[in-house]
Amino acid sequence: MTGTLTIAGIGPGDEAMVTPEVSAALAAATDILGYAPYVERVRPRTGAALHPSDNRMELQRAGEALRLASEGHHVVVVSSGDPGVFAMASAVFEALEDSPEWQALPIRVLPGVTAMLAAAARVGAPLGHDFCAINLSDNLKPWPTIEKRLRLAVEADFAIAMYNPRSASRPEGFARALKVLSEAGCDERIVIFARALTTPEEKIETVMLREARPEMADMRTLVIVGNSATRRVGDWVYAPRHVR
Amino acid sequence: MTGTLTIAGIGPGDEAMVTPEVSAALAAATDILGYAPYVERVRPRTGAALHPSDNRMELQRAGEALRLASEGHHVVVVSSGDPGVFAMASAVFEALEDSPEWQALPIRVLPGVTAMLAAAARVGAPLGHDFCAINLSDNLKPWPTIEKRLRLAVEADFAIAMYNPRSASRPEGFARALKVLSEAGCDERIVIFARALTTPEEKIETVMLREARPEMADMRTLVIVGNSATRRVGDWVYAPRHVR
Numbered sequence: 297m298t299g300t301l302t303i304a305g306i307g308p309g310d311e312a313m314v315t316p317e318v319s320a321a322l323a324a325a326t327d328i329l330g331y332a333p334y335v336e337r338v339r340p341r342t343g344a345a346l347h348p349s350d351n352r353m354e355l356q357r358a359g360e361a362l363r364l365a366s367e368g369h370h371v372v373v374v375s376s377g378d379p380g381v382f383a384m385a386s387a388v389f390e391a392l393e394d395s396p397e398w399q400a401l402p403i404r405v406l407p408g409v410t411a412m413l414a415a416a417a418r419v420g421a422p423l424g425h426d427f428c429a430i431n432l433s434d435n436l437k438p439w440p441t442i443e444k445r446l447r448l449a450v451e452a453d454f455a456i457a458m459y460n461p462r463s464a465s466r467p468e469g470f471a472r473a474l475k476v477l478s479e480a481g482c483d484e485r486i487v488i489f490a491r492a493l494t495t496p497e498e499k500i501e502t503v504m505l506r507e508a509r510p511e512m513a514d515m516r517t518l519v520i521v522g523n524s525a526t527r528r529v530g531d532w533v534y535a536p537r538h539v540r
Numbered sequence: 541m542t543g544t545l546t547i548a549g550i551g552p553g554d555e556a557m558v559t560p561e562v563s564a565a566l567a568a569a570t571d572i573l574g575y576a577p578y579v580e581r582v583r584p585r586t587g588a589a590l591h592p593s594d595n596r597m598e599l600q601r602a603g604e605a606l607r608l609a610s611e612g613h614h615v616v617v618v619s620s621g622d623p624g625v626f627a628m629a630s631a632v633f634e635a636l637e638d639s640p641e642w643q644a645l646p647i648r649v650l651p652g653v654t655a656m657l658a659a660a661a662r663v664g665a666p667l668g669h670d671f672c673a674i675n676l677s678d679n680l681k682p683w684p685t686i687e688k689r690l691r692l693a694v695e696a697d698f699a700i701a702m703y704n705p706r707s708a709s710r711p712e713g714f715a716r717a718l719k720v721l722s723e724a725g726c727d728e729r730i731v732i733f734a735r736a737l738t739t740p741e742e743k744i745e746t747v748m749l750r751e752a753r754p755e756m757a758d759m760r761t762l763v764i765v766g767n768s769a770t771r772r773v774g775d776w777v778y779a780p781r782h783v784r
Contacts, residue, residue: 307559310561313559314559315551315556316557354781378661380665381657385660385664386665389668399773399774405661407557407661409622410657413549413622413624413652414651416651417629418649420629421629421630421633421649424625424626424633425626426673429671445697452689452692454672529633529636529637530643534633538681539682
């Protein structure tokens with residue numbers, strides 16, 4: 297086995313946020329796999345064979361990547377943002393668990409700038425104090441688990457980064473999440489909607505939770521709910537470092 | 541006012557993880573401020589005047605950076621990892637709140653690869669499911685708040701990234717954190733100690749929580765506690781995407 301598998305984070309969108317080690321991996325790849333829009337993003341960086349696939353195909357894609365690497369290819373699986381945050385790395389290790397014959401393959405995970413860090417940077421520092429990250433998709437976990445985690449996150453007074461808040465196939469969940477947060481006493485918290493971050497279509501809105509509407513989010517939006525101390529200074533939003 | 545202030549994340553240590561936009565900002569700076577070891581790291585990248593300072597000097601450093609920018613300098617404040625995660629961005633906005641005369645200054649925050657993402661990538665994908673990040677330093681918040689957040693994080697079944705677990709001036713806190721987690725039923729959880737990530741001194745240990753000792757962490761260590769489903773596959777550790 298002389299192939300390799302690299303799981304690489306290509307950041308939120310702006311090429312200036314792709315790390316040099318990820319750029320080097322893309323340039324050296326023989327095969328690149330990933331959700332089609334992410335594969336399209338890296339096309340100019342590589343002469344590799346491109347294997348785009350649909351979303352929700354994560355496990356099949358991971359298995360295909362392992363198979364190609366086992367046949368001697370130098371495979372890169374691309375994820376938007378960071379591959380370890382609600383992205384392809386877990387899917388690859390899940391596939392590896394099902395296929396012990398591939399566990400000796402040389403695998404590397406290359407981190408990237410995940411969406412919540414890029415969103416936070418655009419508005420100030422809303423993740424400057426303790427925070428959590430919750431995937432709102434209920435494809436892979438029951439909705440009551442999501443609600444419970446939101447309530448506990450409020451009780452802990454974490455800022456809350458919400459990934460995958462809303463999609464065409466799951467239009468209802470985000471409205472329920474906003475309701476849970478409102479019932480937990482968050483109406484006066486600052487909420488940031490960051491869509492298509494660092495791309496030409498970027499749109500960022502900052503509102504109070506009581507003003508937030510489900511339609512403000514779609515599948516390209518990252519939502520951050522501030523903690524109880526998160527405040528504005530000028531055009532910026534930040535979480536104070538102190539708890540008094 | 542023609543000066544600028546950029547708050548830049550220089551990643552965990554490896555130069556191959558510094559984003560191109562941060563490299564460009566460092567190359568264009570007239571003045572670079574930061575904790576001395578981080579300023580030393582960027583010395584080869586810049587001809588700027590270097591202003592190293594001690595840790596715990598964050599607010600003074602932020603004020604100095606704003607003052608230099610207000611006088612026309614192109615100032616970069618460097619943080620290890622990401623500047624928005626327990627780092628300089630919040631301190632700058634705190635200083636800005638105290639000095640409204642500087643609120644019109646052009647400020648940019650440039651994200652970076654924060655330590656928990658680099659640590660996760662080294663061992664697999666322990667942050668592949670919902671997680672939280674807690675700063676264990678009690679310089680800026682009371683210890684009971686930290687304990688409460690740890691307990692709620694366990695109840696939510698988040699993986700837990702712990703920043704600044706232990707320092708010479710705070711040798712006791714991390715032992716207390718491990719005790720809280722043990723009492724909360726986490727003895728059989730996987731814990732990752734990632735020290736001096738991506739540097740030549742990197743050392744990574746993965747143990748069960750019941751085997752974890754306070755001395756395994758110091759001020760250069762990032763600790764990740766897995767969630768209840770986090771598992772090993774071969775040499776890797778990952779959080780399954782599903783909750784069943």
